[in-house]
Amino acid sequence: MENAVPHRLYLKEDQIPTQWYNLRADMPEPPEPMRLPNGAVAKPEDIAPVFCDELVAQELDDVTAQFDIPEPVREMYKIYRPSPLCRAYNLEQALGTPARIYYKFEGNNTSGSHKLNSAIAQAYYAKAQELEGITTETGAGQWGTALAEAADHFGLDLDVFMVKCSYEQKPFRRNIMETFNANVTPSPSDTTEIGRKMLAEHPDSSGSLGTAISEAVERALNIPENKGRYTLGSVLNQVVLHQSIIGLESYEAFKELGEYPDIVIGCAGGGSNLGGLIAPFMRDKLKGVRPDTRFVAVEPASCPSLTRGRYAYDFADTGQTCPLAKMYTLGSGFLPSPDHAGGLRYHGMSPIVSKLKADGYLEAVAVKQTDIFAAAVEFARLETILPAPESAHAIFQAMEEAKRCAETGEEKTILFGLTGTGYFDMVAYDAYNRGHMTDHIPTDEELEVGFATIPSIPGLQ
Structure with missing residues (x-):
């Protein structure tokens, strides 16, 4: 097999x-x-x-x-899709785990993600x-x-x-x-x-x-x-819809392999790649077909909307010009530290992902950037892809789950999203390799500044 x-x-x-x-x-x-x-x-x-x-x-x-994908869009997709579902054999061996680790690689195009x-x-x-x-x-x-x-x-x-x-x-x-x-x-x-x-x-x-x-x-x-x-690149329902192509291709590939993931992991900033990756697998969970599948969102400890935020209606933008969304949020006035995972530095989270978290279908963890870069470097050396800092959050958690399998002997199947490459993130890798990288985890007092900007809406919150 x-x-x-x-x-x-x-x-x-x-x-x-x-x-x-x-x-x-x-x-x-x-x-x-x-x-x-x-x-x-x-x-x-x-x-x-x-x-x-x-x-x-x-x-x-x-x-x-279901929404039909327009033919001109599918024609453009053919330039770089389908993207590969990869088996991380070298990583499995290095971790000494009985787990099978797969990742859906979305970085094989000029945008790198x-x-x-x-x-x-x-x-x-x-x-x-x-x-x-x-x-x-x-x-x-x-x-x-x-x-x-x-x-x-x-x-x-x-x-x-x-x-x-x-x-x-x-x-x-x-x-x-x-x-x-x-x-x-x-x-x-x-x-x-x-x-x-x-x-x-x-x-x-x-x-x-x-x-x-x-x-x-x-x-x-x-x-x-x-x-x-x-146009917005994450958070919105429409974007999660478009990104469902990641999960749909993964689902079909697993069918060809006769496999199915026990754990699905994605990095989370606005939530679109995560929502797209988990979509068909979450459908199986919601319908009772695969009720035991776990879903884990991984976010930076410096911008912890899912793990330390409030589930409330909030503005999507700092200027408070956009409509409000019900989401896990740190407040539109929250100013994150200038971490290297820039794509995850957003104060809120997709309403879809937020609802799944609030209803208990999705777990969330927050990770320090020095830890995710350690995982990124190990992954790069073993699998020969230099991951984006954002993607490295999912890599870190996949490794943690695989290590637990090594301890328990469980032969779980793990799927994570490798959302992009890190070849334009060399300032970050240089800082890590030279020992200059630091971590910032906001205090409760710092978070309160952002929470204070969450609007009060009569009858809602």
Whole structure:
């Protein structure tokens, strides 16, 4: 049996899913609806000025289980999909574990991450609506890179607001975005009203995803003739929907192997890759087909929304211009430390992931960055892929679970998401290798500053 499992299993092109899967349709209770600041449930016309019409429909639909993937999107997917399901034989041997460790590798494309799965879809819908420009934010740079590729392919102008600490740490990410004709601005910036306000309050701010989102939304709303929209790379229901292609391909690959994961692990910042990876496996759990499967979200200890946050309605952005989502949150005013896992430095979490956690279907752990880099280095040496710092959170937890199997003798099957590569994160690897990396775990007092910005909504919270 062992010899029948290849190091990398690639599905065929005709096995690329033709539909995305909407996990909300099978949840016992769907996530709480998006709301306006006055507490009213958001209607399509309330968010249509911000998002493309088709994306609005996907965002608000808790009933439809399957959404057709447009043919132009599938054609673009074929450039880099299906992505491989890999067996980590060397890692298993090094850990002396009876566990079987698999990872779904999403880094084998120019953007270097899973982000392209949703970027292509969102750019396509913008073009189909005859828009001229789109805007976005990016943390570590993977989303901005992916959207730059997608926007260029469909002939759209793109403005990217990149979190300042990542803008400074990863100049080559910026260079790639510019190669694909994107305009990249460090956030907070003096190019928007919200950015100027943030700089006045925090002149030395290293930025946050919440602030970058606010700037991108403001820019989108000011594109002439209503020809612009904002796009988001994580958190939203629509993005989790697009990322379900990760889980759907993994599910099909496991069927070919005659395997099924006992534990599914993903890194968690906004929650889209995690939500996409777990989607079909969580469906089996919710329907009682595989009730014992465990799901683990791994987040940075420096930005611990799932493990130390509050489950409440909160703004998605620091400028409080977006509608509110019910999620685990540290407060839109929380300013995370400038850790190297920039893509996980978001104050909140996907409403879908948050609901699953609140209802007891999903576990969460928080990990220090020195620990995740130790795991990243060991993985790189054994499996020859240099992982992104974000992905290394999942690697760390997979190793922990495998070590427990070595102690108990249990032959569990572990699946984790390797969301991207770390070849643009060499400042981080240099800091770790030279012993200069430090950890920051916010105190309760620091968290209270963010919690104080969570809005009070009569009748809701």
